[in-house]
Amino acid sequence: MTAAYHAPQALLPDGWARDVRLEVGADGSIVAVRPGDAGEGCERLAGAVLPGMPDLHCHAFQRAMAGLAQRLEPGEASFWTWRETMYRFLERLEPEDVAAIAAQLYVELLEGGYTTVVEFHYLHHDRDGRPYADPASMAWAVDEGARRAGIxxxxxxxxxxxxxxxxxALEGGQRRFRLDPAGALDLLDRVGERFGDDPDRALGLAPHSLRAVPPAALAExxxxxxPSLPLHIHVAEQVREVRDCLEATARRPLARLADLVGLSERWCLVHATHLDDDEALLLAGSGAVAGLCPTxxxxxxxxxxxxxxxLEGGGRLGIGSDSNVGTDAFAELRLLEYGQRLTSLRRLVAASAAEPSTGGRLWRAALAGGAQASGRPIGRLAPGLRADLLVLDGASPIHAGLAGDRLLDALIFGPGRAPIRDVMVGGRWVVRDGLHPRRAAIGAAYRSVLARLLA
Ligand SMILES: [Zn+2]
Structure with a gap:
């Protein structure tokens, strides 16, 4: 049965529209979108409607590390010492822990404006680094977390x-990650069989990074x-990584990656932070998505x-929650822009003459790039795409007198959290009146897992 909704305003593929009728089919896809509709027979939505944001880069288990890596210990405090903390933490994790942590995180992501999560899944094996009896056990745990939350x-x-x-060779905590291309392709088959044709599940493949995957394995x-699967890789996140890559290959990481695989629309390059002029130009013109995780x-x-x-070179981008110290899509885009302002000493860096609203341009760019990187039919409110959307609270002060891109500018750059009232994923309401209905139960399970892990 088709459900019909009516929004006072909605962000559609060709711009903002008023009095929008949205029809959603029983399979969770959008059937019709009609602006200027009187809304007869529709459920009235409480405020403006936005397509839900894809989170294109996430390691769910790291959600449980919040607060564990902000304390100065003897020696340097760097990415590499943070990584040691992460390895120590994950030594204790079992699949049921990961399911509980993922469910908690995904509830928070839904309440923060994300409707799809792309899980860069590298915690595969047991504490001794051996495959579980079912080698997909950790993948099932992530999927279970997503099912509990509804993302x-x-x-x-x-x-x-x-x-x-x-x-x-890998050592210590890293041994839980070890997977060769044949193992990853086998995992793809197993998970693909269970996902079947579920429209709210998709697959892709991720060589972790150039430092973790030698050229022959990358090619394999x-x-x-x-060919339909998106490919993701971490690249050029840290200065030391650039130095090591230069030493080993005489090429910088992004240039090296382009030499080895060629860049195309299939790729999502996570971070891509340290680029020289040529690499920045190459990435922008490649069709690949830059996977940015500002927090x-x-x-x-x-x-x-x-x-x-x-942006000048026409590059594509999306946003990710990555280690999940931030779970708010609007705040992620705010920090992306503010980092630029603080270092360039100018304002409205992401805006352009063609797209003068900073918030509007960033939200639309991240929707398009996130949809591309997730390999799913999402990111726009249009017939045939999934009904993944956010309904804002029209009674919130942030709405006062604002419409269209000005509203997006206020949501991203205004005070407080964006007032997300309802969230729909694949035609099902997963957040209503600002709260996830299973929040309490999922939160209780998370607390008991953390109590044990941190004891
Ligand atoms: Zn990552």
Whole structure:
């Protein structure tokens, strides 16, 4: 049966429209979108409607590390020491823990404006680094978390083989990540069989990084993945990574990656922080999505993405919650822009003559890039696409007198959190009146897992 909704205003593919009738089919796809409609027989929505944001880069288990890596210990405090903390933490995790942590995180993501999460899934094995009896156990845990919360999921099995550009073996906590291309393709088959034709599930493949995947394995993984699958990789996040890559290959990471695989619309390059002029130009013109995770990148002291050059060159981008120190899509875009302002000493960096609203341009760019990187029919309110949307609270002060892109500017750059009232994923309401209905139960399970892990 088709459900009909009526929104006072909605962001449609060709711009904002008023009095929009949205019809959603029983399969959770949008059937019709009609602006200027009287709304007869419709459920009236409480405020403006936006397409839900895809979170294009997430490691769900890291949600449970919040507060564990902000304390100065003897020695330097860097990305690399943070990584040691992360390895120590994950030594204790079992699949049921990951399911509980993922469910908690995904509720928070839904309440923060995300309707799809792309899980860069690299925690594969048991505490001793051996495959579980069912080698997909951790993938099922992530999927279970997504089901409890009701978020749509693109799962990316991650290939992870070496501890550096010199090909050194994995040690300690890293052994839980080890997966060669054949193992990742096998995992894709297993998960694909269970996902079947569920329209709210998709797959992709992710070589972890150039430091963790040697060239031959990178080629094998890319060759083995069906051409329809998105490919994701971490690249050029840290200065030391650039230095090590230069030493080992005489090329910088993004240039090296382009040499090895060629860049195209299939790729999502996560972080892509440290680029020289040629690399910035190459990325912008490649059709690949830059996967930006501003809150995590700030937390880890990564550096700033070359946003002006990227947008100038027609580059694509999306946003990710990554280590999940931030779970708010609007705040992620705010920090993306504010980092640029603070270093360039100018305002409205992402805006352009053609798209003068900073918030409008960023939200639309991240929708398009996130949809591309997730490999799912989302990101626009249009017939045939999934009914993944956010309904804002029309009674909130942030709405006062504002419409269209001015509203997006206020949501991203105004005070407080964006007043998200209702969230729909694949035609089902998963958040109503600002609260997830299973929030209490999922929160209780999360607290008991954390109590045990941190004891
Ligand atoms: Zn990551």
């Amino acid at each position: 749509a999921l693109t799962l990316l099995p991650v290939v992870y083989l070496t501890g550096g550009f010199d090909g050194r 993984a890319v060759r083995g993945a069906a 995590t990148e700030a937390d880890l002291g990564d550096g700033l993405f070359r946003l002006p050059e990227h």
